[in-house]
Amino acid sequence: SIGAYIVNGAEGADDLLAALLLARWADAFDRKTDELAIDFAPMFATPEALGRAGEIMRELLDEPLYRAHLDSRGRQQTVLVGYSEGNKREGIISSRFAVYRAQGAIAASLAAAGEEHRIEHARGGSIPRGGGRIDGIVTSAPPATVNGWLKLTEQGEGIIQHYGLGPIALRTLERAFGALSLANAASQAGRVTEPDAQSLAIAEAMARASAECYCGLVDDSAAFHEWFRRVTPIDVIERMQIGGRPISREGLEGLAGLRAVPWVFAWTQNRMLLPGWYGAGSGLRTVVDTYGLESVRRAIGEWSFLKSLIDDVEVMLARADLKIAAKYDALHSQSGDRFFSEVCREHALTRELLLLVKDQLNLLDGDRT
Numbered sequence: 001s002i003g004a005y006i007v008n009g010a011e012g013a014d015d016l017l018a019a020l021l022l023a024r025w026a027d028a029f030d031r032k033t034d035e036l037a038i039d040f041a042p043m044f045a046t047p048e049a050l051g052r053a054g055e056i057m058r059e060l061l062d063e064p065l066y067r068a069h070l071d072s073r074g075r076q077q078t079v080l081v082g083y084s085e086g087n088k089r090e091g092i093i094s095s096r097f098a099v100y101r102a103q104g105a106i107a108a109s110l111a112a113a114g115e116e117h118r119i120e121h122a123r124g125g126s127i128p129r130g131g132g133r134i135d136g137i138v139t140s141a142p143p144a145t146v147n148g149w150l151k152l153t154e155q156g157e158g159i160i161q162h163y164g165l166g167p168i169a170l171r172t173l174e175r176a177f178g179a180l181s182l183a184n185a186a187s188q189a190g191r192v193t194e195p196d197a198q199s200l201a202i203a204e205a206m207a208r209a210s211a212e213c214y215c216g217l218v219d220d221s222a223a224f225h226e227w228f229r230r231v232t233p234i235d236v237i238e239r240m241q242i243g244g245r246p247i248s249r250e251g252l253e254g255l256a257g258l259r260a261v262p263w264v265f266a267w268t269q270n271r272m273l274l275p276g277w278y279g280a281g282s283g284l285r286t287v288v289d290t291y292g293l294e295s296v297r298r299a300i301g302e303w304s305f306l307k308s309l310i311d312d313v314e315v316m317l318a319r320a321d322l323k324i325a326a327k328y329d330a331l332h333s334q335s336g337d338r339f340f341s342e343v344c345r346e347h348a349l350t351r352e353l354l355l356l357v358k359d360q361l362n363l364l365d366g367d368r369t
Helices: 013-025 047-051 053-061 064-072 084-090 092-112 134-140 156-163 166-188 197-217 222-231 234-239 260-269 280-291 293-302 304-319 322-329 334-358
Strands: 005-007 040-044 076-082 116-122
Touching: 005 013, 013 040, 013 053, 013 064, 040 053, 047 053, 047 084, 047 092, 053 064, 053 076, 053 092, 076 084, 076 092, 084 092, 084 197, 084 260, 092 116, 092 197, 092 280, 092 304, 134 166, 134 304, 156 166, 197 280, 197 293, 197 304, 197 334, 222 234, 222 322, 222 334, 234 260, 280 293, 280 334, 293 304, 293 334, 304 334, 322 334
Parallel strands: 005 040, 040 076, 076 116
Antiparallel strands: none
C-alpha cells in the first residue's frame, strides 16, 4: 500500500493545504464520497519549523477542509520530525532538544483537537543525524508521545547494519518491541513521569549555550567555508556518484546549500566528527556553573532523554581523533589556525565536562556495550 504523502520542509499550515488543493486539482478523490484517499504528513526539519510545530498543527486543524479530510482518513495524523538540518545549523544538543520539544507540542495540539498522532522519526544512520540504538528513540521520547507506535526511516547503511544478518535483525526488533512494551505498560499503569522544571531548564540552557558556541564556529562566512573545504575531502565527495539526491540544494550556495549527509560524511573522514559533539562542552559548562554539578548529574541520571543525548555525545567524542584531524588542518594555510584551535579547545572542554558530570575517569567507562 502507499503510505502518506510527505510534505518535506513544511514551514506553515499553507504547505499542507497546498498539497491538499493539488490533489483535488489532480482528481485524486473518490467521486462517490468526494473524499481524498491520500494521507498528508508534514515534515518539520529546520529549527524554526520544529519550534513552531505545535502551532502549525493547531492552525492546520483549525481549517475545516483539512479537518474534514483528516476525519475521513480515520482521524490519524502522521507527522515527521527531522534531525539532520537542525544538527547542521545548531549542533547536536540544540537540535535534539528541538526535536524533543516538537514531539510534545505536536502530540498536545492533536490531542486538544481530538485527533490521534503518529510521530515518525526522519533520522539518518549516524548519531548526528538521529541514528543510534533503536530503543533509544522510545525511551528518549516525551511522555505520551509514543502512543504504542514506533515509526522511523532507515538509511541504506542502517538497513545493512541493523538488519543485514538474521541474529542482528532479531536483536534490533527485540529492542524495538521491548522498549515499546515497557513504554505502553508504564503508560497504562500511570507510571509515566514528566521531567521536572529544573531538568527542563537545564536542557534548555544547555541547548542555548551549545548552539551559541556551535554557531560561533560554523557560519556561512567565506573564511569558514574555505577552511571547511580545505580540511575535509568535500571536493572528492561532491564528485562521487552516491546517494539518491544531489550533494547540494539547487539555487543555494555555500554551507546553506550543502545537504546534511555530505556535511556529516566530510567531518567523519577527517576524524573531527564535529557535528556529533561540538558545542556540548560549552553547554555543560554553562549549566554546571548555573545549576551546580549535583543538579546536572541528577537531571542526567533521572531523565532518559538527557542521558541518551549525553551518551551519544560521549560516543562521538571518543571516536574523534584530533591527531589525525591535525594532519588535515595542516593542509590549510595559516589562516585556518583559529578554527582548529577553537575545535581543540572545545574538544578538551567537552571531554573534561563529560567526565565530570558522569563521574568517570575515561570516556565510555560506563558504556554498557
